[in-house]
Amino acid sequence: MSLVVENVSKEYPTRGGTLSVLRGASLTLAPGEALAVMGPSGSGKSTLLHVLGTLDRPTGGAVTLDGTDPFALPEPALAAFRNSRIGFVFQDHHLLPQCSVLENVLVPTLVNRTTRPAETEAYARQLLDRVGLGGRLDHRPAELSGGERQRVAVARALVLKPALLLADEPTGNLDRTNARSVGELLLQLHQQERNVLVVVTHSADLANLFPRRLEMNDGTLQPA
Numbered sequence: 064m065s066l067v068v069e070n071v072s073k074e075y076p077t078r079g080g081t082l083s084v085l086r087g088a089s090l091t092l093a094p095g096e097a098l099a100v101m102g103p104s105g106s107g108k109s110t111l112l113h114v115l116g117t118l119d120r121p122t123g124g125a126v127t128l129d130g131t132d133p134f135a136l137p138e139p140a141l142a143a144f145r146n147s148r149i150g151f152v153f154q155d156h157h158l159l160p161q162c163s164v165l166e167n168v169l170v171p172t173l174v175n176r177t178t179r180p181a182e183t184e185a186y187a188r189q190l191l192d193r194v195g196l197g198g199r200l201d202h203r204p205a206e207l208s209g210g211e212r213q214r215v216a217v218a219r220a221l222v223l224k225p226a227l228l229l230a231d232e233p234t235g236n237l238d239r240t241n242a243r244s245v246g247e248l249l250l251q252l253h254q255q256e257r258n259v260l261v262v263v264t265h266s267a268d269l270a271n272l273f274p275r276r277l278e279m280n281d282g283t284l285q286p287a
């Protein structure tokens with residue numbers, strides 16, 4: 064997927080007026096690129112990621128994913144586009160505690176009904192192998208370590224083979240060793256799957272693993 068963000072602004076209404084979070088952010092990503100966006104807390108990193116993920120509409124400017132404006136789609140088509148083309152990893156893994164590791168990875172397929180459930184399940188098992196959890200398919204999230212839970216969340220984000228993978232502080236809850244290994248895993252899977260990967264983080268350790276880095280600065284994106 065190619066991704067073009069042109070002069071995007073995002074304002075939130077506040078009691079006293081408006082809060083301008085994005086103020087003309089621009090960015091171009093070619094298919095197969097990986098990017099880390101850095102910046103301090105409150106600088107608008109998550110807001111940017113929500114706009115890229117079509118979860119939040121920009122107030123101004125344009126977002127183009129594979130040549131089309133997703134926000135021009137009617138809501139059901141936008142939701143279908145998001146579910147089939149975009150994967151998300153958040154700081155908190157958001158795994159379902161009552162479901163097994165394998166069932167958690169298959170959750171996105173409940174919404175986006177696959178025509179080949181057996182193949183999808185085989186792919187989910189393969190992904191869990193690749194994240195090092197092939198032997199833990201029947202375990203519940205509570206039986207896993209923090210790093211292992213985040214690996215499950217990464218496999219879940221990839222199960223529908225998204226063209227765009229977005230990760231918001233994916234290592235924020237992990238110790239340094241686990242953070243590095245989850246960061247390396249994201250990049251390794253990105254290279255194997257040839258998706259576009261955008262990570263937002265305030266961790267220089269994570270950002271430094273990436274070939275391209277930008278900094279959120281006063282609502283715009285600058286070279287880091």
Ligand SMILES: Nc1ncnc2c1ncn2[C@@H]1O[C@H](COP(=O)(O)OP(=O)(O)OP(=O)(O)O)[C@@H](O)[C@H]1O
Nearest residue numbers: 075082084102103104105106107108109110111265
């Ligand atoms: N829905 C909302 N309504 C009002 N203000 C919001 C909303 N979402 C975010 N903000 C504000 O926008 C600013 C940017 O928030 P955002 O979460 O994008 O920053 P961030 O760089 O991701 O921060 P952190 O690293 O702490 O997660 C903050 O001041 C936040 O309070």
